[in-house]
Amino acid sequence: MTIDELRAKAAQRQQTCSQIKKMIVSRLDLEIEPGWITDDQPLFGRGLELDSLDVLELYVAIEAEFGVALYDSDMAVFGSVSRLADEVDPTLRAPA
Amino acid sequence: MAxxxxxxxxxxTxxxxxxxxxxxxxxxxxxxxxxxxxERAAVLDLGGHRLIEITGPAAVDFAQRVLARDVEYLTSDRCMMSLVLDESGQVVDQxxxxxxxxxxxxxxSCGAGARLLDHLxxxxxxxxxxxxxxxxxxxIGLEGPYAWGVVGRLIDGELxxxxxxxxxxxxxxxVDxxxxxxxxxxxxxxQMIVPRQAAPGLWAGALEHAQAAGQEALELAMLEVRxxxxxHEATPGASVIEIGANWLVDITKDDFVGRAAVLEAFETGGGLRTVGFTGCEGVPAPGTRVLAGGQDVGEVVYAVQSAGLGATLGLARVDPELAAAGLGLTVGGVDVTTLTSPYIVPKSWSIPII
Structure with a gap:
Protein backbone atom coordinates (compact mmCIF):
# COMPACT_ATOMS: atom_id res chain seq x y z
CA MET A 1 0.00 0.00 0.00
CA THR A 2 1.08 3.57 -0.49
CA ILE A 3 1.74 5.74 2.50
CA ASP A 4 -1.43 7.72 1.77
CA GLU A 5 -3.50 4.53 1.77
CA LEU A 6 -1.90 3.48 5.07
CA ARG A 7 -2.63 6.90 6.56
CA ALA A 8 -6.25 6.62 5.46
CA LYS A 9 -6.55 3.19 7.08
CA ALA A 10 -4.96 4.47 10.28
CA ALA A 11 -7.25 7.50 10.30
CA GLN A 12 -10.29 5.22 10.09
CA ARG A 13 -9.21 3.39 13.26
CA GLN A 14 -8.13 6.57 15.04
CA GLN A 15 -11.52 8.14 14.32
CA THR A 16 -13.36 5.16 15.82
CA CYS A 17 -10.99 5.16 18.81
CA SER A 18 -11.61 8.89 19.28
CA GLN A 19 -15.36 8.31 19.23
CA ILE A 20 -15.01 5.56 21.85
CA LYS A 21 -12.84 7.75 24.09
CA LYS A 22 -15.39 10.58 23.98
CA MET A 23 -18.13 8.10 24.84
CA ILE A 24 -16.15 6.69 27.79
CA VAL A 25 -15.35 10.14 29.20
CA SER A 26 -18.92 11.33 28.78
CA ARG A 27 -20.68 8.23 30.09
CA LEU A 28 -18.38 7.72 33.05
CA ASP A 29 -18.10 11.44 33.76
CA LEU A 30 -14.30 11.38 33.79
CA GLU A 31 -12.35 14.59 34.37
CA ILE A 32 -9.75 13.94 31.69
CA GLU A 33 -9.81 15.01 28.04
CA PRO A 34 -10.70 12.08 25.76
CA GLY A 35 -7.39 12.50 23.91
CA TRP A 36 -5.51 11.77 27.12
CA ILE A 37 -6.63 8.13 26.86
CA THR A 38 -4.30 6.24 24.53
CA ASP A 39 -5.51 3.63 22.05
CA ASP A 40 -3.46 0.87 23.68
CA GLN A 41 -3.70 1.51 27.42
CA PRO A 42 -5.46 -1.04 29.61
CA LEU A 43 -8.99 -0.12 30.60
CA PHE A 44 -10.08 -2.62 33.22
CA GLY A 45 -8.17 -2.77 36.52
CA ARG A 46 -4.90 -1.16 35.46
CA GLY A 47 -4.88 1.88 33.21
CA LEU A 48 -8.26 3.59 33.14
CA GLU A 49 -9.19 1.53 36.22
CA LEU A 50 -12.71 0.68 35.12
CA ASP A 51 -14.67 -1.60 37.42
CA SER A 52 -17.49 -4.02 36.65
CA LEU A 53 -20.15 -1.32 37.08
CA ASP A 54 -18.33 0.91 34.59
CA VAL A 55 -18.25 -1.97 32.14
CA LEU A 56 -22.02 -2.46 32.47
CA GLU A 57 -22.49 1.23 31.72
CA LEU A 58 -20.26 0.92 28.68
CA TYR A 59 -22.20 -2.10 27.36
CA VAL A 60 -25.28 0.12 27.24
CA ALA A 61 -23.40 3.09 25.81
CA ILE A 62 -21.75 1.05 23.05
CA GLU A 63 -25.07 -0.43 21.96
CA ALA A 64 -26.64 3.03 21.91
CA GLU A 65 -23.80 4.70 20.04
CA PHE A 66 -22.58 1.95 17.73
CA GLY A 67 -25.52 -0.46 17.58
CA VAL A 68 -23.30 -3.33 18.74
CA ALA A 69 -24.31 -5.61 21.63
CA LEU A 70 -21.30 -6.89 23.58
CA TYR A 71 -23.15 -8.51 26.46
CA ASP A 72 -21.92 -12.01 25.72
CA SER A 73 -18.37 -10.94 24.97
CA ASP A 74 -15.47 -11.81 27.22
CA MET A 75 -13.51 -9.17 29.08
CA ALA A 76 -10.84 -9.14 26.38
CA VAL A 77 -12.90 -6.62 24.39
CA PHE A 78 -12.11 -4.14 27.16
CA GLY A 79 -8.39 -4.80 26.82
CA SER A 80 -7.89 -1.38 25.22
CA VAL A 81 -9.73 1.27 23.25
CA SER A 82 -8.24 -0.14 20.06
CA ARG A 83 -9.55 -3.61 20.97
CA LEU A 84 -13.02 -2.11 21.53
CA ALA A 85 -12.73 -0.43 18.13
CA ASP A 86 -12.23 -3.87 16.56
CA GLU A 87 -15.53 -4.94 18.10
CA VAL A 88 -17.64 -1.94 17.13
CA ASP A 89 -16.20 -1.78 13.59
CA PRO A 90 -15.04 -5.24 12.41
CA THR A 91 -13.81 -3.75 9.10
CA LEU A 92 -10.86 -2.36 11.05
CA ARG A 93 -9.52 -5.89 11.50
CA ALA A 94 -8.83 -6.27 7.79
CA PRO A 95 -5.08 -6.03 7.21
CA ALA A 96 -3.82 -3.05 5.23
CA MET B 1 22.60 -4.48 44.09
CA ALA B 2 22.33 -8.27 44.32
CA THR B 13 20.76 -19.53 36.97
CA GLU B 39 -0.60 -20.89 32.46
CA ARG B 40 -0.07 -21.56 36.17
CA ALA B 41 1.72 -19.53 38.87
CA ALA B 42 5.21 -18.07 38.92
CA VAL B 43 7.20 -16.77 41.86
CA LEU B 44 9.40 -13.77 41.09
CA ASP B 45 12.58 -12.60 42.76
CA LEU B 46 12.00 -8.83 42.64
CA GLY B 47 15.19 -8.07 44.57
CA GLY B 48 16.19 -5.66 41.78
CA HIS B 49 13.35 -3.38 42.85
CA ARG B 50 14.64 -0.88 45.41
CA LEU B 51 12.40 0.16 48.32
CA ILE B 52 12.55 3.80 49.35
CA GLU B 53 10.65 5.09 52.36
CA ILE B 54 9.38 8.65 52.65
CA THR B 55 8.39 9.68 56.17
CA GLY B 56 7.95 12.83 58.23
CA PRO B 57 5.30 15.55 58.46
CA ALA B 58 5.85 16.64 54.84
CA ALA B 59 6.02 13.10 53.41
CA VAL B 60 2.70 13.20 51.55
CA ASP B 61 3.26 16.73 50.22
CA PHE B 62 6.68 15.70 48.97
CA ALA B 63 5.30 12.56 47.35
CA GLN B 64 2.57 14.61 45.70
CA ARG B 65 5.25 16.79 44.14
CA VAL B 66 7.54 14.04 42.87
CA LEU B 67 4.95 11.46 41.78
CA ALA B 68 2.96 12.03 38.60
CA ARG B 69 -0.20 10.47 40.02
CA ASP B 70 -2.33 11.71 42.89
CA VAL B 71 -1.28 10.12 46.19
CA GLU B 72 -2.82 12.65 48.56
CA TYR B 73 -5.37 10.10 49.79
CA LEU B 74 -3.28 6.96 49.35
CA THR B 75 -4.14 5.23 52.60
CA SER B 76 -2.10 2.45 54.18
CA ASP B 77 -4.36 -0.18 52.60
CA ARG B 78 -3.77 0.99 49.04
CA CYS B 79 -0.98 1.13 46.48
CA MET B 80 -0.74 2.52 42.94
CA MET B 81 1.63 2.62 40.02
CA SER B 82 2.96 6.02 38.98
CA LEU B 83 5.65 7.60 36.89
CA VAL B 84 8.32 9.81 38.41
CA LEU B 85 9.39 12.56 36.01
CA ASP B 86 12.11 15.17 35.86
CA GLU B 87 11.42 18.83 35.10
CA SER B 88 11.64 18.24 31.36
CA GLY B 89 8.98 15.53 31.57
CA GLN B 90 11.44 12.68 30.99
CA VAL B 91 10.75 9.43 32.83
CA VAL B 92 12.98 8.93 35.87
CA ASP B 93 11.23 5.73 36.88
CA GLN B 94 7.94 3.88 37.14
CA SER B 109 11.31 -0.61 38.69
CA CYS B 110 14.01 -3.22 38.18
CA GLY B 111 17.49 -1.73 38.38
CA ALA B 112 16.33 1.88 38.53
CA GLY B 113 16.51 2.33 42.30
CA ALA B 114 19.75 4.31 42.48
CA ARG B 115 18.55 6.70 39.79
CA LEU B 116 15.23 7.11 41.61
CA LEU B 117 16.92 7.67 44.96
CA ASP B 118 19.25 10.31 43.49
CA HIS B 119 16.26 12.09 41.97
CA LEU B 120 14.29 12.06 45.22
CA ILE B 140 8.88 -11.36 46.23
CA GLY B 141 6.16 -11.49 43.58
CA LEU B 142 3.58 -14.02 42.47
CA GLU B 143 2.03 -13.83 39.01
CA GLY B 144 -0.14 -16.18 37.00
CA PRO B 145 -3.72 -17.31 36.45
CA TYR B 146 -3.48 -19.54 39.52
CA ALA B 147 -1.30 -17.28 41.69
CA TRP B 148 -4.33 -16.80 43.92
CA GLY B 149 -4.14 -20.47 44.85
CA VAL B 150 -0.53 -20.06 45.94
CA VAL B 151 -1.52 -17.15 48.16
CA GLY B 152 -4.12 -19.35 49.82
CA ARG B 153 -1.69 -22.17 50.47
CA LEU B 154 1.19 -19.92 51.47
CA ILE B 155 -0.52 -17.28 53.63
CA ASP B 156 -4.29 -16.87 53.67
CA GLY B 157 -6.93 -17.51 51.02
CA GLU B 158 -8.77 -14.35 52.04
CA LEU B 159 -5.85 -12.29 50.75
CA VAL B 175 7.10 -12.45 60.32
CA ASP B 176 5.50 -9.09 59.55
CA GLN B 191 3.70 -8.75 45.96
CA MET B 192 5.10 -9.45 49.38
CA ILE B 193 7.48 -6.98 51.00
CA VAL B 194 9.43 -9.01 53.49
CA PRO B 195 12.43 -8.48 55.81
CA ARG B 196 15.56 -9.69 54.02
CA GLN B 197 16.42 -12.22 56.72
CA ALA B 198 13.00 -13.88 56.32
CA ALA B 199 12.96 -13.73 52.52
CA PRO B 200 14.76 -17.06 51.91
CA GLY B 201 12.11 -18.87 53.94
CA LEU B 202 9.23 -17.20 52.15
CA TRP B 203 10.87 -17.87 48.78
CA ALA B 204 11.33 -21.54 49.63
CA GLY B 205 7.74 -21.73 50.84
CA ALA B 206 6.45 -20.16 47.62
CA LEU B 207 8.50 -22.62 45.55
CA GLU B 208 6.57 -25.48 47.12
CA HIS B 209 3.50 -24.24 45.23
CA ALA B 210 4.87 -22.33 42.24
CA GLN B 211 7.83 -22.27 39.89
CA ALA B 212 10.38 -19.47 39.69
CA ALA B 213 10.37 -17.24 36.62
CA GLY B 214 13.12 -14.82 35.72
CA GLN B 215 13.26 -11.28 34.42
CA GLU B 216 13.11 -12.34 30.76
CA ALA B 217 9.78 -14.12 31.16
CA LEU B 218 8.41 -11.29 33.29
CA GLU B 219 9.36 -8.58 30.79
CA LEU B 220 7.92 -10.52 27.84
CA ALA B 221 4.64 -10.96 29.70
CA MET B 222 4.64 -7.23 30.54
CA LEU B 223 5.20 -6.28 26.91
CA GLU B 224 2.39 -8.56 25.78
CA VAL B 225 -0.15 -6.54 27.80
CA ARG B 226 1.51 -3.21 27.01
CA HIS B 232 13.37 -0.28 27.24
CA GLU B 233 10.75 2.34 26.45
CA ALA B 234 11.90 5.54 28.16
CA THR B 235 14.48 6.29 25.50
CA PRO B 236 16.39 9.57 25.74
CA GLY B 237 14.21 12.50 24.72
CA ALA B 238 10.97 10.52 24.50
CA SER B 239 8.00 12.21 26.17
CA VAL B 240 5.35 10.41 28.21
CA ILE B 241 2.97 10.96 25.30
CA GLU B 242 5.36 9.35 22.84
CA ILE B 243 5.85 6.39 25.17
CA GLY B 244 2.09 6.05 25.56
CA ALA B 245 2.28 5.98 29.35
CA ASN B 246 -0.33 8.72 29.87
CA TRP B 247 -2.25 6.47 32.25
CA LEU B 248 0.63 6.60 34.72
CA VAL B 249 0.29 10.38 34.92
CA ASP B 250 -2.64 12.24 36.51
CA ILE B 251 -2.71 15.34 34.37
CA THR B 252 -5.68 16.71 36.37
CA LYS B 253 -3.42 17.05 39.42
CA ASP B 254 -2.54 20.70 40.01
CA ASP B 255 1.20 20.35 40.21
CA PHE B 256 4.01 17.81 40.12
CA VAL B 257 7.55 17.74 38.80
CA GLY B 258 7.40 17.51 35.01
CA ARG B 259 3.72 18.45 34.65
CA ALA B 260 4.29 21.55 32.52
CA ALA B 261 6.45 19.64 30.05
CA VAL B 262 3.96 16.77 29.78
CA LEU B 263 1.06 19.17 29.29
CA GLU B 264 2.96 21.03 26.59
CA ALA B 265 3.77 17.78 24.78
CA PHE B 266 0.10 16.78 24.95
CA GLU B 267 -1.26 20.14 23.77
CA THR B 268 1.20 20.63 20.93
CA GLY B 269 0.62 17.08 19.73
CA GLY B 270 4.09 16.76 18.23
CA GLY B 271 6.53 13.87 18.32
CA LEU B 272 5.99 10.21 17.54
CA ARG B 273 3.64 7.57 18.97
CA THR B 274 4.27 3.97 20.04
CA VAL B 275 2.58 0.97 18.44
CA GLY B 276 3.12 -2.77 18.71
CA PHE B 277 4.11 -4.91 15.73
CA THR B 278 4.76 -8.50 14.77
CA GLY B 279 5.70 -10.49 11.72
CA CYS B 280 9.35 -10.04 10.91
CA GLU B 281 11.89 -12.81 11.20
CA GLY B 282 14.50 -12.42 13.87
CA VAL B 283 14.55 -9.66 16.44
CA PRO B 284 15.25 -6.19 15.03
CA ALA B 285 17.58 -4.04 17.11
CA PRO B 286 16.41 -0.83 18.77
CA GLY B 287 16.72 1.99 16.27
CA THR B 288 16.00 -0.17 13.20
CA ARG B 289 14.13 2.06 10.76
CA VAL B 290 10.43 1.56 10.13
CA LEU B 291 9.05 2.27 6.66
CA ALA B 292 5.49 2.83 5.43
CA GLY B 293 4.91 2.72 1.70
CA GLY B 294 8.66 3.02 1.27
CA GLN B 295 8.98 6.14 3.40
CA ASP B 296 10.85 6.35 6.71
CA VAL B 297 8.26 6.93 9.44
CA GLY B 298 10.02 5.92 12.66
CA GLU B 299 12.13 3.35 14.45
CA VAL B 300 12.00 0.22 16.54
CA VAL B 301 11.99 0.89 20.31
CA TYR B 302 12.71 -2.71 21.20
CA ALA B 303 11.63 -6.18 20.22
CA VAL B 304 11.77 -9.75 21.48
CA GLN B 305 10.75 -13.22 20.40
CA SER B 306 7.30 -13.75 21.92
CA ALA B 307 6.66 -17.26 23.15
CA GLY B 308 2.97 -16.40 23.36
CA LEU B 309 2.65 -15.26 19.75
CA GLY B 310 5.27 -17.65 18.41
CA ALA B 311 6.67 -14.68 16.52
CA THR B 312 8.61 -11.48 16.96
CA LEU B 313 6.85 -8.89 19.08
CA GLY B 314 8.08 -5.34 19.27
CA LEU B 315 7.25 -1.71 19.82
CA ALA B 316 7.89 0.92 17.17
CA ARG B 317 7.75 4.68 17.56
CA VAL B 318 6.26 6.15 14.41
CA ASP B 319 4.58 9.15 12.84
CA PRO B 320 1.31 9.77 14.79
CA GLU B 321 -0.70 9.46 11.58
CA LEU B 322 0.50 5.85 11.31
CA ALA B 323 0.29 4.84 14.97
CA ALA B 324 -2.60 2.43 14.56
CA ALA B 325 -3.17 -1.31 14.58
CA GLY B 326 -3.71 -3.33 11.44
CA LEU B 327 -1.19 -1.63 9.15
CA GLY B 328 1.44 -3.29 7.01
CA LEU B 329 4.78 -1.61 7.60
CA THR B 330 8.38 -2.62 6.95
CA VAL B 331 11.05 -3.10 9.63
CA GLY B 332 14.61 -3.53 8.44
CA GLY B 333 13.30 -4.52 5.02
CA VAL B 334 10.89 -7.15 6.35
CA ASP B 335 7.08 -6.85 6.37
CA VAL B 336 5.38 -6.47 9.76
CA THR B 337 1.84 -5.82 10.93
CA THR B 338 0.93 -3.37 13.67
CA LEU B 339 -1.12 -4.78 16.53
CA THR B 340 -4.00 -4.06 18.86
CA SER B 341 -3.13 -4.23 22.55
CA PRO B 342 -3.13 -6.46 24.52
CA TYR B 343 -1.12 -8.68 22.20
CA ILE B 344 -1.91 -11.73 24.35
CA VAL B 345 -5.14 -12.09 26.31
CA PRO B 346 -4.19 -13.10 29.86
CA LYS B 347 -5.73 -16.37 30.99
CA SER B 348 -6.62 -14.73 34.31
CA TRP B 349 -9.27 -12.65 32.56
CA SER B 350 -11.39 -15.78 32.15
CA ILE B 351 -10.54 -17.57 35.41
CA PRO B 352 -12.35 -16.58 38.62
CA ILE B 353 -10.71 -16.76 42.03
CA ILE B 354 -12.34 -19.66 43.85
Missing part, protein backbone atom coordinates in the same frame (compact mmCIF):
# COMPACT_ATOMS: atom_id res chain seq x y z
CA UNK B 3 19.30 -10.24 45.43
CA UNK B 4 19.34 -11.65 48.96
CA UNK B 5 17.87 -14.77 47.39
CA UNK B 6 20.82 -15.36 45.04
CA UNK B 7 22.31 -18.08 47.24
CA UNK B 8 19.07 -20.06 46.96
CA UNK B 9 18.81 -19.97 43.20
CA UNK B 10 20.03 -22.93 41.12
CA UNK B 11 23.72 -22.91 40.24
CA UNK B 12 23.01 -22.59 36.54
CA UNK B 14 21.61 -16.96 34.31
CA UNK B 15 22.07 -13.50 35.80
CA UNK B 16 22.27 -10.16 34.08
CA UNK B 17 22.90 -6.57 35.02
CA UNK B 18 19.78 -4.43 34.75
CA UNK B 19 20.61 -0.87 35.68
CA UNK B 20 22.07 -0.95 39.19
CA UNK B 21 20.89 -4.49 39.92
CA UNK B 22 22.08 -7.98 39.13
CA UNK B 23 18.95 -10.05 38.60
CA UNK B 24 18.08 -13.61 37.58
CA UNK B 25 17.20 -13.43 33.89
CA UNK B 26 16.20 -17.10 33.82
CA UNK B 27 16.46 -19.96 36.25
CA UNK B 28 16.20 -22.83 33.81
CA UNK B 29 14.31 -22.53 30.54
CA UNK B 30 12.89 -19.21 29.38
CA UNK B 31 9.98 -20.76 27.41
CA UNK B 32 9.08 -22.94 30.37
CA UNK B 33 9.18 -20.02 32.80
CA UNK B 34 7.04 -17.96 30.45
CA UNK B 35 4.53 -20.81 30.17
CA UNK B 36 4.35 -21.14 33.95
CA UNK B 37 3.66 -17.43 34.26
CA UNK B 38 0.91 -17.50 31.63
CA UNK B 95 7.18 3.06 40.77
CA UNK B 96 4.62 1.29 42.89
CA UNK B 97 3.69 3.66 45.72
CA UNK B 98 2.42 2.01 48.90
CA UNK B 99 0.47 4.15 51.36
CA UNK B 100 1.90 3.73 54.87
CA UNK B 101 0.83 5.09 58.26
CA UNK B 102 4.06 7.09 58.49
CA UNK B 103 4.19 8.21 54.86
CA UNK B 104 4.83 6.19 51.70
CA UNK B 105 7.01 3.36 50.48
CA UNK B 106 8.15 3.54 46.85
CA UNK B 107 9.17 0.44 44.95
CA UNK B 108 11.39 1.24 41.97
CA UNK B 121 17.26 13.32 47.22
CA UNK B 122 17.85 16.10 44.69
CA UNK B 123 14.25 17.26 45.27
CA UNK B 124 14.29 16.71 49.03
CA UNK B 125 12.22 19.04 51.16
CA UNK B 126 12.35 19.87 54.85
CA UNK B 127 10.02 17.64 56.80
CA UNK B 128 10.28 14.71 54.38
CA UNK B 129 12.84 12.06 55.21
CA UNK B 130 13.98 9.77 52.42
CA UNK B 131 15.49 6.42 53.35
CA UNK B 132 16.63 3.50 51.23
CA UNK B 133 15.12 0.44 52.94
CA UNK B 134 16.65 -2.10 50.57
CA UNK B 135 19.18 -3.13 53.19
CA UNK B 136 16.27 -4.32 55.39
CA UNK B 137 13.53 -5.32 52.96
CA UNK B 138 13.07 -7.11 49.67
CA UNK B 139 10.17 -7.98 47.38
CA UNK B 160 -6.08 -13.76 47.26
CA UNK B 161 -9.34 -11.99 46.46
CA UNK B 162 -8.33 -8.55 47.67
CA UNK B 163 -9.37 -5.81 45.24
CA UNK B 164 -6.67 -4.72 42.80
CA UNK B 165 -4.06 -2.43 44.40
CA UNK B 166 -5.16 -3.29 47.93
CA UNK B 167 -2.51 -3.62 50.65
CA UNK B 168 -2.63 -5.58 53.90
CA UNK B 169 -0.13 -5.72 56.75
CA UNK B 170 -0.09 -9.38 57.69
CA UNK B 171 2.24 -12.09 58.92
CA UNK B 172 3.84 -15.13 57.38
CA UNK B 173 5.34 -17.63 59.82
CA UNK B 174 5.25 -14.97 62.52
CA UNK B 177 5.08 -8.63 55.81
CA UNK B 178 3.30 -6.16 53.56
CA UNK B 179 1.03 -8.01 51.15
CA UNK B 180 -0.41 -6.33 48.07
CA UNK B 181 -2.58 -7.30 45.11
CA UNK B 182 -0.71 -5.78 42.17
CA UNK B 183 0.40 -7.28 38.89
CA UNK B 184 2.54 -6.44 35.89
CA UNK B 185 1.40 -9.02 33.35
CA UNK B 186 -2.38 -8.88 33.28
CA UNK B 187 -2.47 -12.14 35.25
CA UNK B 188 -3.40 -12.33 38.91
CA UNK B 189 -0.49 -10.68 40.65
CA UNK B 190 0.67 -10.19 44.23
CA UNK B 227 2.72 -2.66 30.57
CA UNK B 228 5.47 -0.05 30.15
CA UNK B 229 9.02 -1.22 30.82
CA UNK B 230 10.92 2.03 31.44
CA UNK B 231 14.39 0.65 30.78
Missing amino acids: SVLASLHPED VYGDVGDATVPLRFSSFPQEYQVLR VVAFGREEGLLLES LAHAEEGAEIADRSADLTV ASLPFESVVDTTWNG IVFARTGYTGEYGY QPIPR
